[in-house]
Amino acid sequence: MSAVWQASRAAVRRRRLQTSVIAVVVLVSSMALVVALGLLDVASGPFDRLFGQAHGAHVVATYDAARVSGAQAARTAHRPGVQAAAGPFPQAVVDLPQSAAGQMPGVGAGPMTVVGRAEPGGPVDRLDLFAGHWATGPGQLVLALPDAAGMGTGPHSPLGKRIQLPGLAPLTVVGLASSVSGTAQAWVSPQQIAALHPTAYQMLYRFDRAATSRQITDATARVTAGLPSGSLIAHQSYLTLKAQVASQPDAFVPFLMAFGILGLLVAVLIVGNVVSGAVVSGFRHIGVLKSLGFTPNQVVAVYLVMVCVPAAVGAALGTALGAVVARPLLHQVFQGAQLGTVNVTPTISSWVYATTALGMPAVVVLAALIPALRAHRLSAARAISAGSAPSGGRGLAIQRWLSGVRLPRSVSLGLGLPFARPGRALLTVSAVLLGVATVTFATGLSTTMVSYGDAIEGVGRTQVVVWPGQARFGQNLPHQGDAATQALLRGLPHAADVSAVGFADVRLLGQSQGVRIQGARGGRSALQDDLAGGRWMRSPGEVVASGRFLAKHGLRVGDSFTLGAAGGRQKRVRLVGEVMSGPADLMRADWSTVTALAPDAQANQYWVRLAPGADADAYMKSVRAADPGLAPSAQTSVNAGAVTVISSASALTLMLSVVAALGVFNTVVLSSRERRRDLGMLKSIGMTPRQVTVMLVVSMAGLGLVGGLLGLPLGVAAYRVVIRMTEASAHLAFPDRMLDVWHPGIMALLALAGVAIAALGAVIPARAAARQTIARVLHTE
Numbered sequence: 001m002s003a004v005w006q007a008s009r010a011a012v013r014r015r016r017l018q019t020s021v022i023a024v025v026v027l028v029s030s031m032a033l034v035v036a037l038g039l040l041d042v043a044s045g046p047f048d049r050l051f052g053q054a055h056g057a058h059v060v061a062t063y064d065a066a067r068v069s070g071a072q073a074a075r076t077a078h079r080p081g082v083q084a085a086a087g088p089f090p091q092a093v094v095d096l097p098q099s100a101a102g103q104m105p106g107v108g109a110g111p112m113t114v115v116g117r118a119e120p121g122g123p124v125d126r127l128d129l130f131a132g133h134w135a136t137g138p139g140q141l142v143l144a145l146p147d148a149a150g151m152g153t154g155p156h157s158p159l160g161k162r163i164q165l166p167g168l169a170p171l172t173v174v175g176l177a178s179s180v181s182g183t184a185q186a187w188v189s190p191q192q193i194a195a196l197h198p199t200a201y202q203m204l205y206r207f208d209r210a211a212t213s214r215q216i217t218d219a220t221a222r223v224t225a226g227l228p229s230g231s232l233i234a235h236q237s238y239l240t241l242k243a244q245v246a247s248q249p250d251a252f253v254p255f256l257m258a259f260g261i262l263g264l265l266v267a268v269l270i271v272g273n274v275v276s277g278a279v280v281s282g283f284r285h286i287g288v289l290k291s292l293g294f295t296p297n298q299v300v301a302v303y304l305v306m307v308c309v310p311a312a313v314g315a316a317l318g319t320a321l322g323a324v325v326a327r328p329l330l331h332q333v334f335q336g337a338q339l340g341t342v343n344v345t346p347t348i349s350s351w352v353y354a355t356t357a358l359g360m361p362a363v364v365v366l367a368a369l370i371p372a373l374r375a376h377r378l379s380a381a382r383a384i385s386a387g388s389a390p391s392g393g394r395g396l397a398i399q400r401w402l403s404g405v406r407l408p409r410s411v412s413l414g415l416g417l418p419f420a421r422p423g424r425a426l427l428t429v430s431a432v433l434l435g436v437a438t439v440t441f442a443t444g445l446s447t448t449m450v451s452y453g454d455a456i457e458g459v460g461r462t463q464v465v466v467w468p469g470q471a472r473f474g475q476n477l478p479h480q481g482d483a484a485t486q487a488l489l490r491g492l493p494h495a496a497d498v499s500a501v502g503f504a505d506v507r508l509l510g511q512s513q514g515v516r517i518q519g520a521r522g523g524r525s526a527l528q529d530d531l532a533g534g535r536w537m538r539s540p541g542e543v544v545a546s547g548r549f550l551a552k553h554g555l556r557v558g559d560s561f562t563l564g565a566a567g568g569r570q571k572r573v574r575l576v577g578e579v580m581s582g583p584a585d586l587m588r589a590d591w592s593t594v595t596a597l598a599p600d601a602q603a604n605q606y607w608v609r610l611a612p613g614a615d616a617d618a619y620m621k622s623v624r625a626a627d628p629g630l631a632p633s634a635q636t637s638v639n640a641g642a643v644t645v646i647s648s649a650s651a652l653t654l655m656l657s658v659v660a661a662l663g664v665f666n667t668v669v670l671s672s673r674e675r676r677r678d679l680g681m682l683k684s685i686g687m688t689p690r691q692v693t694v695m696l697v698v699s700m701a702g703l704g705l706v707g708g709l710l711g712l713p714l715g716v717a718a719y720r721v722v723i724r725m726t727e728a729s730a731h732l733a734f735p736d737r738m739l740d741v742w743h744p745g746i747m748a749l750l751a752l753a754g755v756a757i758a759a760l761g762a763v764i765p766a767r768a769a770a771r772q773t774i775a776r777v778l779h780t781e
Helices: 002-014 016-043 046-053 070-078 190-196 213-224 238-245 253-281 283-291 296-336 350-374 380-386 394-403 409-420 422-457 478-491 547-553 591-597 616-626 640-674 676-684 689-730 744-770 774-780
Strands: 059-064 082-096 110-116 128-132 140-144 171-178 186-188 200-207 232-237 464-467 495-508 514-521 531-534 542-546 560-564 570-579 586-590 605-610 631-634
Touching: 002 016, 002 296, 016 253, 016 296, 016 350, 016 640, 059 213, 070 082, 070 200, 082 190, 110 190, 186 190, 200 213, 213 232, 213 238, 232 238, 253 422, 253 640, 253 689, 283 296, 296 350, 409 422, 409 689, 422 640, 422 689, 422 744, 464 616, 478 495, 478 605, 495 591, 514 591, 542 547, 547 570, 570 586, 570 591, 586 591, 605 616, 616 631, 640 689, 640 744, 676 689, 689 744
Parallel strands: 110 186, 140 171, 514 586, 542 570
Antiparallel strands: 059 200, 059 232, 082 110, 082 200, 128 171, 140 186, 464 605, 464 631, 495 514, 495 560, 495 605, 531 570, 542 586, 560 570
């Protein structure tokens, strides 16, 4: 065994470049594998995973404080089947005026549920306090908002803003928190909640069995047994929340899984190519060892140890670095998806790290064992002969044929080199193929998501949203007030178009859950360019809605149904179009349809489109100067979900392209080593170093072109499959114009991406081989 170890150590020291290549390739491949497996792991159940990390509430129960005391509510925590509980927390509902809501992005006017809670932690519903501090005294309030970029800092952050509630002292926003259970819209200290006159108690429960709605119903019945009739005024099941929330991260799952599978395949292929090539190139060394008395088993052991040493080091470092890279990437992915209002960094399971740290060396051993066993039964003479550079057979025949083609000799020789080692060439083509497929898939996905984000955010259409607040005119006639407000906003400098938008609460006859109908009048800013199917409204009684609305209520474009509203009013409407995305409880119609159901409805938003090149901040200043009661806010032109898809796709594509380029790098290193005698002879008869470099680069560029041509259809197919899966899982609908991303120019560039990957991986070792002197090359022979 000592002889095996000494021979292995000597081989590692002698082949520093090859050892370094193995270590680097395994390191980068391990990083890609951690990210790939991490994506597959986390994407398999995003809501359940994050809900468990935050100890979310299976049921949020609200008890009437007039019927149940705090002590009675607290005793329900000890009922059978209750795993953990938090509360009772006093709960109040206050009316947030529009003047206060307009100053804080993400906060809407109207009734706001406020809970008195001493701390953000606890056994159930652990809040994520991502900005500021917790409310610990009078006059302090913590808002429930998602942890979006710039929410906790910057000029638009709600932190430090003062909220004036009717009949109460002002409250200052001191913190921003998020809850995976959606338990409240704001929190105050237990001392402050008394001033808000709470009318209910909130209890948060986690049950031993809560996998189905039947189990939730039975557990809730056991908890409330014995309480006065009517004391439970509301309860929210996490299953309802899961159905509503999980649709957004589900949109990310298909493309994450696609990248994960591609990363896994690329990592395994590259490692197999590198290690098997290292063993094949060492056949001559194997023959020497046999001639010195090493048994076949000892020779195999030498080569397994020789490749396992750098592989173990590379796998350990790659796993550690992969963990560092994967955490922020996954956090960005699921934060961009806005998983409810909670910001919990997804945790990768320990099996991912164990699989990578142990599995990658196992792949290396397997890749080394297969070619090493080929030399196991070879005699010393045959092993030495097999280790020489191939000089005949298919490679030489193809090179003779290429010599007759009108190409520079360095180019024709380079195109023929891969045929000397067809197995190695096939592995290199496969790696480049997957790299090009990844680039193609990411390009199509990014193009679609850019178009989707622009349409959703209304780029070029709505730049400013104005909330009416306490307008100074038109108080006696709502519609004249709307018209006057529109005229004011349209008359300000740089305003190109103004639409008045209002809402009404209605319900579909035959269904108990309420929905909202959105109407617009005047201008065209309200008509966002996000129609996916059907058409826009043309006459009263026509509506459009999102795919989520259609899925929730079992409707299709062309269906007719009846809407009911307060006062017994009814309106028969027809669904004529489907928009790309939107809430599951909202439909759009023209203004006459809204007023037919709610005659007193008036606009509570004004969507303003500015002239090209106009400054939104300057326009908002002019709005405030014209009427201080109006509250304008800038409409972002960036869709968080689209940015997340594009940025994560770019990062993963870059990582997999680097891994593929490393595989090409290794192939050129092995080819130049095997053919150093040929290279010396070519240089001795007049081939310049530049021609040697061109020959070696062209040998890989040809493989890159083949891989690019084969990778294009695979990438396009992956894109089409993932887009359709995304539409189905997230109830989205992309119009045909967003899916028309494959044009001849783009396809040509993507085909050349394989050439670029191969050339970049080949240029460094090719130049190193070209710089070797003739005497040194022939002396080593």
